[in-house]
Structure formats: structure tokens, C-alpha cells
């Protein structure tokens with residue numbers, strides 16, 4: 001695949017007419033572009049300045065009437081790039097603005113540190129911004145030729161949305177359904193599970209033929225989409241069951257950590273930050289189980 005920017009960044013991959021995805025050199029984060037002369041939608045623009053420059057150049061070449069930035073959630077690696085498209089319309093969750101405002105310093109710090117790690121310099125500031133269109137629940141959007149179904153997707157982050165394109169049978173899954181990460185929780189397992197349960201019928205009925213996770217490899221085909229969903233639901237179920245059992249038996253969280261240390265074979269191949277997230281998941285679910293088991297709860 002040709003690299004539209006001609007730079008040293010990762011190549012673009014064509015997933016269908018007007019649909020391209022590129023993996024960042026940072027955390028294999030996926031940026032998706034839905035381009036058309038009428039309206040171009042950029043989902044999670046990227047992490048490194050060179051990648052954002054490259055993407056801006058690629059979008060400029062399409063000569064589009066309108067550009068929308070769609071941010072899947074407010075975590076730092078997904079919200080960068082606003083300064084590259086100052087006139088674009090922004091679409092995100094209605095919890096997005098508050099989260100970005102609260103973490104602006106952290107976002108800038110992370111962007112600078114990550115750029116440095118890749119031999120680049122983050123020269124711009126990071127100014128918190130608000131979506132022009134803030135949505136939640138189940139929301140339908142038509143941006144030029146692109147029909148999008150946006151769904152609340154709590155469990156990893158309260159400001160998270162998934163983006164489904166029924167006509168293209170494409171799901172942009174935000175920070176979920178990765179081949180290189182286990183689910184990373186900010187709520188007890190049941191919340192994340194509910195989010196995945198709502199997506200499972202879509203996959204089972206053939207409405208997801210392509211699945212773009214926040215990080216990692218794009219899944220192609222119905223079977224692969226179903227497999228991603230059932231695998232993560234299985235992870236959540238095993239974690240929840242083991243945590244509840246540990247609380248019932250009065251065994252400490254350390255014993256649970258020991259028992260679940262390698263419960264998912266993705267963990268072996270993953271870097272330390274994912275294994276750390278897995279340990280945090282265990283602690284979070286253990287606390288939730290203890291709270292649920294407490295008298296009077």
C-alpha cells in the first residue's frame with residue numbers, strides 16, 4: 001500500500017471504497033479515515049506529530065467540502081490532532097469535553113513523552129476543546145455519504161463510543177476488541193460485558209465484516225468479529241467469577257493475582273503496560289466483588 005504522505009510513517013491500508021486505516025508506531029493505535037468529496041471523517045487522528053502531518057496531507061489531497069474529527073473517547077492518545085484541523089467539526093461523547101479539560105496537562109505531557117520516545121518533538125500546545133456535536137446513548141449521524149450509528153460503550157472509559165457503519169458492515173470499536181490487549185477496565189466487568197453484549201448480535205447477524213480495534217490488527221470476516229467479542233466476554237466472565245469466588249472464600253487479592261496471572265494467552269505476548277492493566281482489572285473486580293458481598297449492600 002502506498003503511503004499517501006510519502007513519509008516514514010506506517011502505510012495506509014484500504015478497507016473498502018473511501019475507507020482507510022493506519023496503525024500508529026505508538027501502541028499500534030488505529031486511525032481511520034472515511035473520505036469522500038462531500039465529507040471526510042477522521043476517527044482518532046493519531047499520536048505522533050509526523051503521523052498527524054502525514055494524515056493532514058492525505059486529507060488535503062482528497063479535496064473535501066467538510067471534515068469531521070470523531071474521537072472515540074477522551075484518553076490522551078485518541079484526542080490529539082485538533083490543532084491540525086482547526087476548522088473541522090468535532091463529534092464525540094457528551095462526557096468528552098469535561099474529561100479532556102480535566103486531563104489537559106496529562107494529555108500534553110504524554111504526547112510530548114511519546115513523541116520523544118520515537119525521536120520526534122511535540123512542538124504544539126494542547127488546548128482542551130469541546131465537541132461541536134456531543135452525543136450519548138444510541139445516536140444516528142449522517143455525514144455526507146457516511147451513515148454512522150454511535151453507541152455508548154462504557155467499561156473502558158465513560159466517554160467511549162463505538163462507531164458502526166451498517167452499509168459498510170464496519171465497526172470501529174474504540175479501545176476494545178484488540179488482539180494485543182485484554183479488556184482494560186475502569187468499571188467492574190459487568191459494565192464492559194454489557195457493552196460487548198450489545199455488539200454481539202450485530203456480529204452474529206453479519207453486520208460486522210470488518211472490525212477496527214483501538215489498538216492492534218483489523219479483524220476481517222464475520223467469524224473473526226464474533227471471535228474477538230466472545231474472547232473478551234470470556235475474559236470478563238472468568239475474571240468476574242474468580243473474583244467473586246476469592247471474596248467468598250476469603251482469599252486475598254494477591255492469591256487471585258497469582259491465579260489469574262496468565263489467564264489469557266494474549267498476556268504472554270504483551271508489553272508490561274498491558275500486564276499491569278490486567279493486574280489493575282483484578283484489583284478493581286476484587287473490590288467490586290467485596291463491596292457486593294458486604295453486609296447491607
Ligand SMILES: [Zn+2]
Pocket residue numbers: 073075156157175
Ligand atoms: Zn483508552
